[in-house]
Amino acid sequence: MKRVLITGAAGFLGSHLCDRFVAEGFYVIGMDNFITGDKKNINHLLENANFQFIEHDVTDFIEVANDLDYILHFASPASPIDYLKIPIQTLKVGSLGTHNLLGLAMAKKARILIASTSEVYGDPLVHPQSEDYYGNVNAIGPRGVYDEAKRFMESITMAYHRFHGLETRIVRIFNTYGPRMRLNDGRVVPAFMGQALRGEDLTVFGDGLQTRSFCYVDDQVEGIYRLLLSDYSYPVNIGNPHETTIKDFANEIIGLTGTSQKVVFKDLPVDDPMQRQPNIELASKLLKWEPKVNRAEGMKRTFEYFKGLTKEELYRSEHKDFSDYINK
Template sequence: MKKVLITGAAGFLGSHLCDRFINEGYFVIGMDNFITGDKKNIHHLEKHPNFDFIKHDVTEFVNIEGNLDYILHFASPASPIDYLKIPIQTLKVGSLGTHNLLGLAKAKKARILIASTSEVYGDPLVHPQTEDYYGNVNTIGPRGVYDEAKRFQESITMAYHRFHGIETRIVRIFNTYGPRMRLNDGRVIPAFMGQALRGEDLTIFGDGSQTRSFCFVDDQVEGIFRLLLSDYEAPVNIGNPNEITIKQFAEEIIKFTGTKQKIIYKALPQDDPLQRQPDISLAKKLLNWEPKIGRAVGMKITYEYFKSLSEEELFKSEHKDFKKHIHL
């Protein structure tokens, strides 16, 4: 039985990856420090014979006993609410955390897949975004703590590949959604769905002409799984190229939920990308992958998940005191 370490295992995407690898017959070691992850996302795996969990901050030295075949590094704040509250930890998990896990991969002779992001493209001047585009990122802006953490993560990963011969994979993840997202984490889909369920008006930042492309989590996990098992070491975009404006999407949510809310507008945050659409030609060619689940189906599944949450979860705000739990 092959063994895989998944960091950020209690997060939205990390927990779905744990499920997939267990279902594929792997022994999964999950690792998380619960800064943004949630224990309930992996509660169903606690007694599974092929799952083990280690509570640990990957910015500290990481050691795993015994053999290890694969490492998937998904430990990082991923929403603006999180990385703007804990900017230093965000930079540390992308730099120190990645360094520690690359060192573990070297010691164990394990293949490592790094979770990068479409945010490495910044506010793009090329549309749609291809893997050979270098990006347009403000290094000192508030979003720079996330964008540059991921860009450094890619750089050190390729350095380990070239210098040490480590088997590396890099996935650039575009907007992904589905069950287990945090309802109030500041990202577009949970924000709109939460407002709709609470009977609040839907908030658009800017005029709503900015675009996003939303990929359902099952499609994303399939792309990541195929990339890990491929023989390609450079970054690959995994996302859904079906682009939509934020205003159109808000109108779609109102129609979908049958609510009567209005759309209200607020100022656009600094460096918020105006366009986001992946070019997935490389993924199609290398991995024979493209998304299969349309937005109508994916949104219905996601909405049913959010509707199932308790009233306490529906109305609570994100107010974690991160500084009590981490070393800044």
């Protein structure tokens, strides 16, 4: 039985990856410190004989008993509200955490896949964005703590690959959505759905003509799984190239939820990218991968998930307490 360590296991994407690898017959070791994750996301796995959970901060020394075949590093705040509240932790998990996990991969002779992001492209001057584009990033802007953490992750990972011959994989994740997202975390989908559930007007920043491309979580997980098992060591975009404006998307959500809210406009945040669309030609050629779930179906599944949460679960999803981490 192959053994895989997944960090950020209690997070949105990490928990779905745990499900996939358990289903594929792997022995999965999940690791999380719950800074942004939620134990609810993995409760259903805790009694599974092929799943083990370790509560741990990856910025501290990591020790895992026995062999490992694979490591997937998904521990990181991934939403603007989170990484603006805990900027130091965001930088540390991308630097110290990645360094620790690369060292573990060396010690265990394991293949490691790191979760990068479309944010490495910044506010792109090239559209759509392909892997050979170097990006347009403001290193000292508010979003730089996340953007540069991910860019450093890629750099140190490639250094380990070139200098030590470590087997590495890098996925550049474009906007992904689905069940287990946390409401009010600043990302577009949960923000709009949270406002719709509360009967509030939907907030659009700027004129709403900036674009995003949304990938359903099942498609994202499939792409990551194929990339891990491929022979390719360099970054690969995984996302859905079907692009829409934020304004149009807000109206889609209003139509989906059957509510009568208005769209209201506020000032655009600093360095908010105006266009975000993946070029997935490499993933299509290399991995024989393309997204299968269209946005209408994916949003319906996601909204049904949020509607099914209890009042307590909704409150916990909307009110994340970072007080224990602010000064670390």
